[in-house]
Amino acid sequence: MIKVSVVIMAAFWVFSLSSNAADDELPYHEQIVVNLKENNTVIPEVLSVHPTTSMYNREAIIPPQCYTKTEGEHNPCYVCHQNNVPGRENTMNDGDIQLAYSFSEVGLTNHWKNLFEDRSERVAAISDKAILQWIAEDNYSELPDRLEKADFQGWIPDLKNLQHGTKAFDGEGFALDGSHWVAFNYKPMPSTFWPTNGSTDDVMIRLADIYRTNKEGKYFRDIYQANLAILEANIKGFSSITTPAIDEKVVGKDLNADGQLTEITQITDVSHWVGAAEAYFIDTHLYPKDTEFLHTVRYIDVDEKGNVGISTRMKEVRYMRKWQAYDKGSMSRYYQLEQFEKELGHLPGYTRLGHMGLDNGTGWSIQGFIEGKNGQLRASTHEENFFCMGCHNSIGSTVDKTFSFARKVDGEKGWGYINLRGMPDAPTMGETTGEIATYLERVGGGGEFRSNPEMFSRWFKADGSLNKEKIAQAADVYELITPSPERALTLNKAYRVIVKDQDFIYGRDATVTPPPNVYDKVDNETSPTLPGELFFPWDIRLDWRGN
Amino acid sequence: MKLNIRSVLVGASAMVISPLLLAGTDTFFTPLTQSTAVATPNHINELNSPWQTPAGISQTKLLSLSDVEANADQSTVRVPGLGSGASMFDMISFDPRGKHLFIPHETANGAGVTRHNLRTGHTEVLFSGDATGVRGVKSSWTDTDWGAFDPSTYTPNGTLLLGEEWSGLGRLMEVTNPQASADKIKVRELTGVPNVSHEGLLFSKKDPATLYFVDEYNSGSIYKIKFTNPYDYSEGGKVWVLVVDGFDGNPAEYYNSAANINTVRTGKASWVRLEDAETDPFRDGISSSPDNPDTFGGRPAADEVNGTPFGRPEDIEVGTLANGREVLYFTATSERTVYSVEMKGKKNAIVRVFASDADTAKNEGFLPTTAEMNSPDNLAQDALGNIYIIEDAPNGSEVGGDIWFARDTDNDGVAESIDHFMSIQVDGAEATGMIFNPKNPTQFVVAVQHPDSTNLDNVPDGHGDAVWSFDLENVVPPLCDEKYAYGHRDYNYSGTKGKTCTKAKDFKFIKKLKQAARR
16 A cells, blocks of 8 residues: 555656656656756755656766866866875875776766857857846845745755855954854865856855854854864864964963963964864864855856956855764775775765755765756755765865865965955965966866867967966966956856756856867777876965965 | 594595585575665665565564664664764674674774674663774774774684774674673683784684684785684684685785786685794784775785785685585675685685676576676575675665575586575665574574664664564565576475476475574
8 A cells, every 4th residue: 555655656746847748758857957947946846766866967976077188288187186195084095087087987978968069149149238137136135035935954045145245244254144154265276166267156164153152152253263263274284373363361272372361363272172162073184063164156247347256146055064073084984985886886876965965975965056947046956966076075185075265365364255356376285386377387278178268368378388477477366367358258148058958967067169178978998198297296275375 | 544534434425415415506586687776764665674575585673773772771882973874783693592693883983792682672782882993093992992893703612703894903802701791791802813804704614713704905815713722712823814826916916906907816726824924914004094005914914925815805604515615705895706715625725706797697597687796795695505695785876785696506616697686775775794593594684784864963763774584484486487487397386386497496495494404
């Protein structure tokens, strides 16, 4: 009897997603896309099959960038694929992928077919005025209310006025709404997150209540800032760190070891938390339990003067929370198991956490919100969330599966909303040349696909060599990696077309015409690889000391 | 001289009798044709019937984390903060009376063992660590904590052995009084056994002083130790490692390294003793990361005598071949292969591929299956000597891992077919610890390990790790039409006349199973 009920329920769900019988015959993933195009619910409906069964791309963790043609000389892979740095929790040890392709059978085919779509006509049909109007709209403020009404059980955005960017925060990055989110200023990861390649973004962090309060449970900003600074030092492996002014009397601890309790801007004892969390576990390169990150990905705004910045409209709202805090030993076991699984030819799988998204396997729950067909944000589908696992799980360069915090401007100067203006091109830790300049040279273009003509014309000479002299004269990161207003609008339009199609499972890169340097299929044995001398060890951290 | 003659005679008679007693049988069930789909945590399948089985096999829950924790008088291991890996039921042991199950916990730290009384249903922790150990940090492991107890085995002395696998120090622990009340349990480390990444652990059937064990590593070796005092394992003994005579690769490298991938790793082999200072298997490295080649002393010691590397040896079984010789089966998970090692006396052996995903037929003579044997991990053996292969994956996938019946009817150490026996349908879980009841040969147990429902942060009323009991008593013999039959034996089963798909009179399987157990 129960079985019969289940079958009836299953049939109901499948039917409920389809407007006509013909849709039922579509592959599951196409049924989902059809549903997304036809409905505007904030929580997408799901098919009655196992979410993995409904996936189009079982290797969605391999991002489009991994299909770039390196042609024996261009290496954009080094910023993701690195060997273990002693002491860190990341033991993915995938440095070898810099030099050769190593895909599963499924991964050999580039499933990101949106890359190969020519959107020229559709992009041309969108006026500049229309796209500027589109990106100026606020699609964030209404999201919490819509989610609550839909009885969404996951995280509901709780940072007010984030659509306005820097206006939502004070000078030290603290959210003005009292939500305890703190914005920080970081250098965007090369190159997907360079505005010139399609998007702007911002990132905020929030520590659990215990890291914001004293032992009596009372909130103190000084305690919170001290713990944020201690965290930064530990994530970066520093023994001391600067901070906005902190009153040691409030914290109740001599943090700069001068024998007095005074107002300080430097913490030299980063081996323990302060306040209520003083006795809590701490280790380098690990976030404490219940750390949250909020990351919004946006269009590229262009103002009347041609300045480029973040848009009000959000492409995506990404949220991750460290819901399980594992030690480094458990992390290394996870990587070992992942290697075993890969070796056996098993495709990746992750624990589903309902509306909290997916568990990346090392303690982070990850859930995204993305634009629905009308531009309203909606919860991401299983496969759309699955895509996040590639970068937030399966690469060797991250620190505790994250990017931006380790790339934050050091200490006091780095607390505040992201601002590329005035930000120097700091070198990667251990190197001396600016990170962006180095990347451009190693890649031979302005991004993984080497298909950004504007970057090429700006920073390369006619013979294809890097124009180092010109780069050296660039005022800041803003000048180096932001697009012209024309390019910005074009990229915005290209992404707008993808939103209409709701087929993010085929790729979400803002391309107008197919980039030429991308494989549609890779052969692990015969596709050109890179010689050993083009292997680059790289540290995700930046050396801000010279600036 | 007389003694020698007597030995020969005994050996000869054993060779005649053994095939009758321990021949592998034909397939006694209708194999599955696909791996089952897994559902959501706490789905009715997980609560009522976590495995898809052939017709007639019953499954009954013995215990689950949630059941035990709901009872104030009972206990099991749950290490805080480890999510779905908080309990990790692993390779279960029975005592010879079939009264108790011993469930080792493969947790990252805080590992221990739970005892379950099959007669009363009572479950309790015998001992567990204090969860202060950190994987890879040697100094954090003291005599108050243990990591990743994967194997357990009940010894001829009535004690219980537990081995650390991927966490801890690769130690072998002995519970010297596993039948005692929990507050009187005594545990000691067997320092005379080399540290390795322990997985398979079983005593020889012919020599109760000899223990076989393996190193679960991608350059893992096969070992045996003959205890000096078979009544006190703490005195240690002589340690050997298996060396395939024709192997000419690099024993320190992974089985699939360039140096090893095309080398010979089957055929004639020898047990080589680790006996001098250079091959000291007790010189553990400074690290305690199981990923390092020198962490466990047994590992480099094996390399120095050219110990043949296999791809992650995991569980083992010890049986008897048709020729009367002892055989050691071991899985090599990374190779998707199960090997058999025929013992030719104390020092010589023959290594064969017993079953592999690539080269062994599946469901031969039956409807084919779409499943792959892509992760052979545990092994089990019934009273007739049939081997069952349990996969440890696909864990996070939408289809469950499988259990295979290895059909070796001529009992020569090479299976003719692997037949799809069972498939797990629990979200995020793998099957572990399959073992037959020594007192009731139609029954066996299997654990559901690390299902998503163990993580109470995700599934607040989660069912959790569990142990299920299965009974073959009413298994329906394979019925099939002419197209797939190759045996064409008529039989009567429950008043119905039909044709079996097999060569043997497999409808008598249960009877033969019981007879074998009585012997």
